[in-house]
Amino acid sequence: MGNLKLQNLTRAAKIRIGLLILTLILPFFPFVTDYMLHIAILIFLYMILALGLNIVPGFNGLLDLGFVGFYGIGAYTSGLLTYHFGLSYWVIIPLAFINGAIWGILLGAPTLRLTGDYFAIVTFGFSELVVLFLTNEIWLTRGPLGLPGIDVVSINLSLFGGPKWEFVGELPYYYLAIVMVLVTVFVMYRIQDSRLGRAWFAIRDDEVAAVSCGINLLGYKVIAFAISAAFGAVGGSFFARWVTFLSPDMFKFWESFLILCMIVLGGMGNIWGVMIGALVLVSLSEILRELLPLLGLPVEVRFLAFGLIMVLMMRYRPAGLMPIPAVAAKMRAGRIKRKKVKATVGMKQ
Amino acid sequence: MTPILEIKKLYKSFGGLLALNNISFNINRGEIIGLVGPNGAGKTTLFNCVAGIERPTEGQILFANRDRTISISGKKPEAVTALGIARTFQNIRLFDNLTVVDNVKIGRHCRTRSLFFGAVIRNRFQQAEEKEIAESANQFLEFAGLKGRGEEIASSLPYGDQRRLEIARALATEPHLLMLDEPAAGMNPQESRDLMDLIRRIRDKGITVLLIEHDMKVVMGVCERVVVINHGEWLAEGKPQDVQNNPKVIEAYLGTGAAGAA
Incomplete structure (x- = not known):
């Protein structure tokens, strides 16, 4: 790694490193309040979730409306394991990952044979089932009373004679969330440029051609669904230890839809696009929450605003803010063609 | 020498429509064989049955993979590909x-x-x-x-x-067997010549080629043997020149009475 000099880096790499450094020093700017850090953590959390969900619609072209189910499973896995057994968060992360993946396989294996909309309906049903389970199985989840008093994340070095350090306030969570986002992005990039990722892209582009290249459709879709669910669950596990309180109504269908909107807004299948989608929608939601009461409108109006944004996106940029390269190339070609048509029409007049 | 692919009494029906009706023929190892017939004759259905995309209603498809002969009728497409049968599509699927x-x-x-x-x-x-x-x-x-x-x-x-x-x-x-579905469709003469050259080079690598084609120049130029099907039935088989002059084949393409005129 000796050749890591600034002038050797591409412009995109410089921008990325700059953004990372800015993110890392952000909490030390004087104008940054705890509330802003809270929003930033929320953005990071939704980035993890959106990147996880992105695997299914973005990489595989399957509509998934039940992602929040896995988020909920991860959150309650984390919450209950902490509540009953006092497990450390660092042990819970892999457990939540595995538990999410197991539920992804359990739901995906029988249902991924369904095509398109039918599959979407099944996933929707699943997420509703999760909410009903969490609400009604009071012996396990305390139902609508919620699960309060979950321990905060801590780094316990007492086994090695070191100190025990508990995460107090937003700042430690801010950095923990950054690390989790970075790991997620790293995994996504690695997958994208691998045999597994190519198989998914093949399925997304043409299932019949994929199958005749020897790709087992069901198998790869189940893998995709499991990994997606696992990242959802990891996001949930963080959420539980961050807000330290869980209740079933945090995992309503609305959340699935919001995460899906982030992907569509940012550009389905594009890792950077998806993260930008999360950034835009979470910050917009918070800005509107402040702004709407000033205008004398109820805060629920922000859902209307989201709907309007999605309609406008579909009309003007259907591939999202940052589409995947081939889609971008096609859109450019379309625009050039349209311009040419306009030009010839103009000449005739 | 055992044939690489044996199609035995293959039937395929879609509801009331009999797309393949008792088709039998062999493909020898290392040959370039053409499958021709008028539109709707069942050529692509036959391809799909071999490739595992459609399940034959009845009949057998035997594939000789190196030293073993395996029945592949009803196998999944990804398994067929793994055994060594690859294909292209009539309407390009990239x-x-x-x-x-x-x-x-x-x-x-x-x-x-x-x-x-x-x-x-x-x-x-x-x-x-x-x-x-x-x-x-x-x-x-x-x-x-x-x-x-x-x-x-x-x-x-x-x-x-x-x-x-x-x-x-x-x-x-x-693959051991490559199936090409109308590879020359929409190509200009120069491109078809290049394609014929490519097909020969593929065969020289030891890959058997089964080819559906409407462009008779390509069929005549590259195929060593031709199988003709019509309305899902086996019609004729033989060297390209012989098949081209077969009255039954001319009739199938041009209609009754055309054979006399030709």
Whole structure:
């Protein structure tokens, strides 16, 4: 790694490193309040979730409306394991990952044979089932009373004679969330440029051609669904230890839809696009929450605003803010063609 | 010498329509064989049955994979590909949003193994495999005459090159039998000549080629044997010239009475 000099880096790499450094020093700017850090953590959390969900619609072209189910499973896995057994968060992360993946396989294996909309309906049903389970199985989840008093994340070095350090306030969570986002992005990039990722892209582009290249459709879709669910669950596990309180109504269908909107807004299948989608929608939601009461409108109006944004996106940029390269190339070609048509029409007049 | 593919009394019905009606013929190892017939004769249905995309209603398809003979009727398409039968499609089916080289890399799928952990950890096995995939993908591109086009987006290629790319992708699965569905459709004379040359070079690598084609110049120029089907039934079989002069074949293409006129 000796050749890591600034002038050797591409412009995109410089921008990325700059953004990372800015993110890392952000909490030390004087104008940054705890509330802003809270929003930033929320953005990071939704980035993890959106990147996880992105695997299914973005990489595989399957509509998934039940992602929040896995988020909920991860959150309650984390919450209950902490509540009953006092497990450390660092042990819970892999457990939540595995538990999410197991539920992804359990739901995906029988249902991924369904095509398109039918599959979407099944996933929707699943997420509703999760909410009903969490609400009604009071012996396990305390139902609508919620699960309060979950321990905060801590780094316990007492086994090695070191100190025990508990995460107090937003700042430690801010950095923990950054690390989790970075790991997620790293995994996504690695997958994208691998045999597994190519198989998914093949399925997304043409299932019949994929199958005749020897790709087992069901198998790869189940893998995709499991990994997606696992990242959802990891996001949930963080959420539980961050807000330290869980209740079933945090995992309503609305959340699935919001995460899906982030992907569509940012550009389905594009890792950077998806993260930008999360950034835009979470910050917009918070800005509107402040702004709407000033205008004398109820805060629920922000859902209307989201709907309007999605309609406008579909009309003007259907591939999202940052589409995947081939889609971008096609859109450019379309625009050039349209311009040419306009030009010839103009000449005739 | 045992045939590489034996089709025995194959039937396929879609509801009341009998798309394949008692078709039997053999494909010998190392030959270029043409499958011709008027539109709607059942050629593509036959392809789909062999490739595992359609399940034959009745009958057997036997594939001689090296020394063993296996029945492949009703096997899943990915299993058929893994056994060594690759195909192209009548209406080109590329992975449009991916680069040319990625299309061919996906063809290597059934000969490689890495999965999630390999992708994330990039262990030595995965790195070696990925290197092999990249190298062989470039070799197949070069073989198909697409050298240096690897980074273009597949859908941006001209039509003839898209056909070649589909062939390169099929070759990347290392088939023993390659099935081409109307490879010359929409090609100009020069492109068809190049295509015929490519088909011969594929055969010279030891791959048997089964070809559906409407362009008689290509069929006559490249096929060693031709099987004619019509209305899902076997009609004739033999050397291209003989088949071309067969009155039954002329009738099938041009209608009753045309045989006398010809």
